[in-house]
Amino acid sequence: xxxxxxxxxxxxxxxxxxxxxxxxxxxxxxxxxxxxxxxxxxxxxxxxxxxxxxxxxxxxxxxxxxxxxxxxxxxxxxxxxxxxxxxxxxxxxxxxxxxxxxxxxxxxxxxxxxxxxxxxxxxxxxxxxxx
Amino acid sequence: xxxxxxxxxxxxxxxxxxxxxxxxxxxxxxxxxxxxxxxxxxxxxxxxxxxxxxxxxxxxxxxxxxxxxxxxxxxxxxxxxxxxxxxxxxxxxxxxxxxxxxxxxxxxxxxxxxxxxxxxxxxxxxxxxxx
DNA sequence: TATAACAATGTTATAATATAACATATTAAA
DNA sequence: TTTAATATGTTATATTATAACATTGTTATA
Ligand SMILES: [Zn+2]
Ligand SMILES: [Zn+2]
Ligand SMILES: [Zn+2]
Ligand SMILES: [Zn+2]
Numbered sequence: 001x002x003x004x005x006x007x008x009x010x011x012x013x014x015x016x017x018x019x020x021x022x023x024x025x026x027x028x029x030x031x032x033x034x035x036x037x038x039x040x041x042x043x044x045x046x047x048x049x050x051x052x053x054x055x056x057x058x059x060x061x062x063x064x065x066x067x068x069x070x071x072x073x074x075x076x077x078x079x080x081x082x083x084x085x086x087x088x089x090x091x092x093x094x095x096x097x098x099x100x101x102x103x104x105x106x107x108x109x110x111x112x113x114x115x116x117x118x119x120x121x122x123x124x125x126x127x128x129x130x131x
Numbered sequence: 132x133x134x135x136x137x138x139x140x141x142x143x144x145x146x147x148x149x150x151x152x153x154x155x156x157x158x159x160x161x162x163x164x165x166x167x168x169x170x171x172x173x174x175x176x177x178x179x180x181x182x183x184x185x186x187x188x189x190x191x192x193x194x195x196x197x198x199x200x201x202x203x204x205x206x207x208x209x210x211x212x213x214x215x216x217x218x219x220x221x222x223x224x225x226x227x228x229x230x231x232x233x234x235x236x237x238x239x240x241x242x243x244x245x246x247x248x249x250x251x252x253x254x255x256x257x258x259x260x261x262x
Numbered sequence: 263t264a265t266a267a268c269a270a271t272g273t274t275a276t277a278a279t280a281t282a283a284c285a286t287a288t289t290a291a292a
Numbered sequence: 293t294t295t296a297a298t299a300t301g302t303t304a305t306a307t308t309a310t311a312a313c314a315t316t317g318t319t320a321t322a
Contacts, residue, residue: 063194085245098241110229114216116256125247
């Protein structure tokens with residue numbers, strides 16, 4: 001088992017399954033608590049699975065919340081270009097899939113000499129319901 | 132002492148002074164350690180000052196690193212539009228000041244009905260030296 | 263000047279997030 | 293079948309952040 005791409009290990013599957021069912025960002029320890037019945041008993045087991053899932057782009061980390069959410073875009077499995085919409089009222093988080101935005105940001109350059117290969121963007125505001 | 136805008140309290144000044152001298156992101160506990168000689172002995176004192184400094188835009192939090200850096204832009208003291216360049220090699224972090232970028236992102240809208248009033252963008256890559 | 267309201271500080275304890283380190287097991291290659 | 297690589301299990305601990313409450317200082321105004 002276990003390859004650089006494609007196959008997920010047992011623990012990775014368990015964690016991903018649980019995150020995908022949630023469709024909202026989940027905290028690592030909440031994941032841990034909920035997969036204990038599946039046999040994952042300690043933080044490193046969850047964090048390892050998360051690290052890998054983030055690495056392959058199946059899961060993204062919402063950095064401002066220390067929370068993890070399943071990828072909803074088929075095209076960002078490389079995990080190098082992520083954008084999220086976050087409501088400050090109800091905490092709803094949505095992955096933004098906007099080709100113009102991602103094209104603009106992927107092509108962004110400044111005169112610093114930096115070669116960018118990844119970005120993460122988090123927008124904050126209020127959703128319809130929370131206004 | 133202490134107003135909603137303009138004046139900084141004693142602890143806020145101490146923390147800001149230290150961060151400004153660093154010109155690189157600093158961790159909260161590293162700040163704590165270094166301002167103990169100035170009388171700040173416990174985490175809440177540092178975190179309160181940081182919270183306030185972030186709120187008024189004098190300091191930004193680099194979310195992907197849990198680190199704090201002094202604002203280098205005179206125009207983002209409202210702290211609602213931040214962008215950073217982060218080198219994965221040497222960890223150098225630079226605040227991006229790019230009017231076109233900030234205009235583009237501040238004006239960003241999608242069809243979700245979200246009203247955005249803030250964003251944070253982190254670019255990752257390798258700087259000249261690290262390539 | 264009292265006294266109330268508020269903001270800032272000091273202090274102790276603890277919560278929440280994440281990793282180090284090491285042993286074992288499983289799988290894939292050579 | 294030996295080796296290397298990957299994944300897992302396990303315990304302990306490091307790191308980041310906040311709760312809770314007592315005290316002090318400041319401002320406003322009665
Ligand atoms: Zn995605
Ligand atoms: Zn909302
Ligand atoms: Zn700034
Ligand atoms: Zn570098």
